[in-house]
Amino acid sequence: MEQKQSAPAVKSTAVFGDYLIMLIVPAVISIWYYGTAAVHTLIICAASSILLDFVFSVLFNKQYYAADLSGLCTGLMIAMMMPAAVPAYVCVLACAFAILVIKIPFGGGMRAPFVPAAAGFASAAVCFKDLVFTYSGGREFMGSASLGSILQAGGSVRITSASFLDIFTGNIYGPMGTGCAAVFLGCICFLLIRRRDALISSAAFLGAVIVFSLVLPRTGGTALSSLLLELSSGSLLFAAVFFLTDYSTLPGHTLNRIVYGLFTGIICMVMRRRGIYEEPVCFAVILGNAFSPLLDNVTDRLQVIFTSGKSKKEAYDR
Amino acid sequence: MKPKLGDVIAKGTFEYNPVLIQCVGLCPVILASTSVQSALAMTAVTFADLLITSILASTVMKKWQRYIRVVFYLIIGMLIIFPILWFIENKTIMNMTLGMRIFLPLIAVNSVTAVHCEQFAVKNGLRPAVFDAIxxxxxxxxVMILCGALREIGGKGTFLGYPLGVSFKLSGMLMPYGCLVILGFAAAVLNKIYTRKPRRAKKEPVSSGPEEVSLDIDSGKDPEQIDMDFTFDDDEEYEYLLSSVNELIESFSMDSEREDEQ
Structure with a gap:
């Protein structure tokens, strides 16, 4: 009986432990680039997430597992997507939305219908658009504009070997922990070893983004420079590694995971072109999360229609 | 037996709340509750619409076909809601801009009216129908006023138009998702209040060591003759025990079925 009760905590610790390991490097890089401002943001987000998780779990009479790392991971993910100099109350409100509205009411990090960090950041983007998308620090390309805002305005960036290095290492105006493409390539390698099954949707997501960037470039340069800028701007690679691999929102079937990734990628690129926010990947992820159970439901029904006998029963049981 | 006004109102208002429990009429609530003023205006309109339609449904429309009645609910809704909202927006000194122009047809097709008239007013007399409408x-x-107050304070930093001096405003509260979050939490609170779980049996005082049980096998008594007359403090305790026994029987029967299948 005791084993049965602690099972969700063990699973949650294993999954979010991996995320925590992957979050360490971008956190260190953000501190390297932004100094004490990044430390403040990281501490505020992490502390408010853990505290809110604990206090409201107790208030709502839910079991709180000390080893459950989902609260800490949610806080750190939100911090990574914020600008380093964002006011503390924006961080706290984003974390509060993620924990109180998305995580706790649905039974914890492994059962949330949406990625809590994506929802928290999206709510902050809606409420404090000017604060969340105003960046500081990093190498300047066009005044103090971020890559996302340059692309949104239809501008182009001349990529030299020096600027390529800055873009690849995240030394540009943008969110404090999501700019370094090199780190996320490392994270993808880590996931290839640890959780290969969860990477399918990320691969589909990146595939959709790559095709979209090559076919319909937003910049005046070559298709390859468009691809590099699209992948490096905003939180796209970060979302591919941390949001698209979230087990609570991933569809069960492999084919559905591919469809989910493709759908999210296409929506993200359409929103980047037509939306009002320079980084709409969180909104695209939330929209993808909303369709995720529907995909499994449709597949199950199709399986029932096209199979018979024992396999039909298995399809229902699933 | 004639229904009591107090009971009907208590049940209809809270226990079977149209918005939070029955989940009908969400569109007008989401659209109209961006401020307390607009919520009050919409409450007045909904109240008038419900009352008039329920009276007509319980007196005139009882023998009509169902599909004709539903059409008439909508027509009556439009006839009441459009002029009253237009009057509030343009002819009163409140000088309110409700901002519902494009959503007016959605508000007029009010599911609260349709559900309450069709489920209750048509099947009952005038008096209960009026009570139910109220x-x-x-x-x-x-619910509208609660949402309106919270959204106005959070989203605009004002209450009834007066500034509260809040340093930051959560503009997301004025969007539909802000209202849905409030409705979700309000529904959870109401469910918590009205979901009464059977009370568990009182715990025995904890003894220091394992309790000694003696089984007198050689007493010569027939096991079926042993006194099985349990006494319970109240009905809830008895029902709880009964449900537990039923669950146990069901689990046993499921286990045996599985074994049979294997």
Whole structure:
């Protein structure tokens, strides 16, 4: 009986432990680039997430597992997507939305219908658009504009070997922990070893983004420079590694995971072109999360229609 | 037996709240509750619509075909809601801009009215139908005003138009998702209040060591003759025990079925 009760905590610790390991490097890089401002943001987000998780779990009479790392991971993910100099109350409100509205009411990090960090950041983007998308620090390309805002305005960036290095290492105006493409390539390698099954949707997501960037470039340069800028701007690679691999929102079937990734990628690129926010990947992820159970439901029904006998029963049981 | 006004209103307003429990009429609530003023205006309109339609449904429309009745609910809704909202927006000194122009057809097709008239007013007399309309109107109104107050304070930093001096505003509260979050939490609170779980049997005082049980096998008594007369403090305790026994029987029967299948 005791084993049965602690099972969700063990699973949650294993999954979010991996995320925590992957979050360490971008956190260190953000501190390297932004100094004490990044430390403040990281501490505020992490502390408010853990505290809110604990206090409201107790208030709502839910079991709180000390080893459950989902609260800490949610806080750190939100911090990574914020600008380093964002006011503390924006961080706290984003974390509060993620924990109180998305995580706790649905039974914890492994059962949330949406990625809590994506929802928290999206709510902050809606409420404090000017604060969340105003960046500081990093190498300047066009005044103090971020890559996302340059692309949104239809501008182009001349990529030299020096600027390529800055873009690849995240030394540009943008969110404090999501700019370094090199780190996320490392994270993808880590996931290839640890959780290969969860990477399918990320691969589909990146595939959709790559095709979209090559076919319909937003910049005046070559298709390859468009691809590099699209992948490096905003939180796209970060979302591919941390949001698209979230087990609570991933569809069960492999084919559905591919469809989910493709759908999210296409929506993200359409929103980047037509939306009002320079980084709409969180909104695209939330929209993808909303369709995720529907995909499994449709597949199950199709399986029932096209199979018979024992396999039909298995399809229902699933 | 004639229903009591207090009971009907208490049940219709809270226990079977149209918005939070029955989940009908969400569109007008989401659209109209961006401020307390607009929520009050919409409450007045919904109240008038519900009352008039319920009276007509319980007196005139009883023998009509169902599909004709539903059409008439909508027509009556439009005839009441459009002029009253237009009057509030343009002819009163409140000088309110409700901002519902494009959503007016959605508001006029009010599912609260249709559900309450079709489920209750048509099947009952005038008096219960009026009571039910009052209860449903109150329930919808309370939710609208609550949402309106919270959204106005959070989203605009004002209450009834007066600034509260809040340093930051959560503009997301004025969007539909802000209202849905409030409705979700309000529904959870109401469910918590009205979901009464059977009370568990009182715990025995904890003894220091394992309790000694003696089984007198050689007493010569027939096991079926042993006194099985349990006494319970109240009905809830008895029902709880009964449900537990039933669950146990069901689990046993499921296990045996599985074994049979294997």
């Amino acid at each position: 209860a449903a109107g109150l329930g919808t109104g309370i």
